[in-house]
Amino acid sequence: MTKTILMDKYPVFSLVIEKKETTYKNVDEIVGHFQALIEKHPVAKEIAVFDHYEHTSAIKDGVIAPEIKAAKNVVFCFGKMLPTSKILAVRPRSIGICEFEDSFEINFLEVPNEQLHLVTEEWAKSVANA
8 A cells, every 4th residue: 555645735545456466357346345345334335436437538538548447436435423514525535446457556535534544445455355
């Protein structure tokens, strides 16, 4: 798991998983895996699955790096409290799954709650199950 600062401001955590390290064959199977984890979690709630690849390829001037084969986001929320209206700026959460020829990359923004950040890291790491 690596942490990078995207565009000089967004703390993004990423994990590259070689296809030989997982039993999942495609992005949709990994989406299903995350959906099951979200459903089992006592607080998390799934909101949507966004097919970023499909969306971008449908735009007239949309640009997709040629090495990207598929890209989807699982959108969900851990929101257990609304202590301030500002918390809405960091919710809901999203886990991005990108497929390449020989690997998958899992990405998510740093979660403000440290305990839930660790849960998200565990979920990402669980894709490497071979």
